[in-house]
Amino acid sequence: LADADLAPRIAALCQQLGVRLLTLEEASSTPAGPLPELAPSRAALILYTSGTTSKPKGVLTTHANIQAQIESLVTAWAWTATDRIPLFLPLHHIHGIINVVSCALWSGASLEAFPRFEPRPVLDRVRAGAYTLFMAVPTIYVKLIQVLEADTATDRDAWKAGFAALRLMVSGSAALPARVHDQWAALTGQKLLERYGMTEIGMALSNPLRGERRAGSVGYALPGVAACLADEQGLDITADEVAGEIRIRGAGVFQEYWQRPDATAAVFHDGWFCTGDVAVIERGYFRILGRQSVDIIKSGGYKLSALEIEAVLLEHPEIRECAVVGLPDETWGEAVAVAAVLHSRSGLDLPALKDWCRERLSYYKLPKHLLICDALPRNAMGKVVKPDVRQLFNSSAAQVHS
Ligand code: MCA
Numbered sequence: 001l002a003d004a005d006l007a008p009r010i011a012a013l014c015q016q017l018g019v020r021l022l023t024l025e026e027a028s029s030t031p032a033g034p035l036p037e038l039a040p041s042r043a044a045l046i047l048y049t050s051g052t053t054s055k056p057k058g059v060l061t062t063h064a065n066i067q068a069q070i071e072s073l074v075t076a077w078a079w080t081a082t083d084r085i086p087l088f089l090p091l092h093h094i095h096g097i098i099n100v101v102s103c104a105l106w107s108g109a110s111l112e113a114f115p116r117f118e119p120r121p122v123l124d125r126v127r128a129g130a131y132t133l134f135m136a137v138p139t140i141y142v143k144l145i146q147v148l149e150a151d152t153a154t155d156r157d158a159w160k161a162g163f164a165a166l167r168l169m170v171s172g173s174a175a176l177p178a179r180v181h182d183q184w185a186a187l188t189g190q191k192l193l194e195r196y197g198m199t200e201i202g203m204a205l206s207n208p209l210r211g212e213r214r215a216g217s218v219g220y221a222l223p224g225v226a227a228c229l230a231d232e233q234g235l236d237i238t239a240d241e242v243a244g245e246i247r248i249r250g251a252g253v254f255q256e257y258w259q260r261p262d263a264t265a266a267v268f269h270d271g272w273f274c275t276g277d278v279a280v281i282e283r284g285y286f287r288i289l290g291r292q293s294v295d296i297i298k299s300g301g302y303k304l305s306a307l308e309i310e311a312v313l314l315e316h317p318e319i320r321e322c323a324v325v326g327l328p329d330e331t332w333g334e335a336v337a338v339a340a341v342l343h344s345r346s347g348l349d350l351p352a353l354k355d356w357c358r359e360r361l362s363y364y365k366l367p368k369h370l371l372i373c374d375a376l377p378r379n380a381m382g383k384v385v386k387p388d389v390r391q392l393f394n395s396s397a398a399q400v401h402s
């Protein structure tokens with residue numbers, strides 16, 4: 001099924017595979033019929049996610065997994081048929097497809113879809129009192145704050161009244177800085193509810209709908225989810241304030257990486273899914289400290305693999321070697337930064353590199369910073385030391401193109 005505008009892009013592929021292609025208009029003019037019976041164990045969805053490997057993996061979830069993910073959120077956040085929510089997040093991620101679309105459909109709630117996120121049209125609808133619920137990534141809240149702060153005091157009061165009327169605003173997909181949480185509360189009177197999830201598990205941890213919403217924390221296990229922290233030996237950490245890896249169990253946990261049994265086996269330990277995220281538990285709330293892998297970058301809510309970007313950059317005719325890292329960024333959370341060693345007598349600047357990359361990488365994976373250096377920092381084994389690469393960008397002598 002495809003929108004009429006996009007159908008031509010996959011028409012040839014469908015023909016080659018012998019798959020029937022319908023536009024949305026054609027599909028919706030077909031009379032509705034009874035839905036087929038589906039086994040809960042049947043595969044329902046594959047979302048691709050980047051990770052510690054250079055190629056994205058297909059995360060396969062069953063109907064039972066999806067039902068568990070939806071029921072957990074509908075219960076925790078008290079969705080009802082009277083809810084109204086805007087959709088401006090991409091549908092190829094859990095945040096858009098499960099938390100917004102599927103929960104709304106399940107509850108019989110109303111959903112208003114935007115072609116893409118743009119602050120003004122969304123703000124106008126908030127001001128008109130169009131919604132009861134709002135879900136977004138931290139970058140979107142940062143962008144909305146920029147617009148609100150630039151507005152006149154009268155307009156700001158009108159936005160504030162619109163936001164105050166919502167019954168719940170949620171942030172997730174990346175860390176919400178406590179500063180942004182506080183700025184948002186001051187501007188709109190809304191205390192954002194931060195939650196934590198992952199493509200492989202749906203949502204796992206959340207601040208409560210009723211009760212303390214703690215800035216900088218992601219709360220505790222959602223209904224139907226078991227969460228623990230494990231030390232390096234895989235043992236459960238029982239003491240408060242000791243850091244460990246978040247591990248998750250529950251009916252919402254995915255079935256397998258598509259055609260990757262090795263990768264699937266590697267992420268389960270004694271029946272627990274190992275997230276690779278490191279946290280502490282403080283007075284019953286999980287607080288995320290970071291990730292085990294330096295090769296995962298979260299930019300504007302998108303999870304990017306540094307290795308995937310490096311593999312593409314190494315095909316650039318001027319680049320001899322390179323390392324990709326995520327640098328802290330006020331708007332994006334983390335921004336893709338490239339340290340590159342060039343072939344002798346070569347030159348390269350950021351606009352030229354971005355143009356070259358545009359043909360080969362999704363727009364949100366394009367480098368935002370470029371540092372040309374003589375050599376990459378390596379350890380005794382010859383492996384690039386990513387934390388030292390990050391430091392290179394901070395050094396006062398560094399000539400970073402941004
Ligand atoms: C756009 N750009 C980006 C990103 N998005 N660069 C880095 N990271 C990004 N995420 C680039 C544009 O190509 C452009 O580059 C420049 O930044 C400014 O674009 P702008 O128009 O301001 O941005 P935008 O198009 O408004 O997009 C920002 C966005 C979007 C709305 C925040 O990135 C977005 O929809 N993110 C949400 C992703 C998401 O739903 N993630 C959930 C997955 P140039 O200037 O060079 O042309 S995580 C998940 O599902 C788990 C389970 C969970 O917990 O939720």
Ligand code: AMP
Nearest residue numbers: 172173174175195196197198199288303
């Ligand atoms: P994805 O694979 O795109 O589903 O992204 C999942 C990852 O996003 C998690 O493993 C975390 O690293 C990160 N993440 C999601 N929600 C939060 C949050 N509230 N705070 C910090 N990190 C988060």
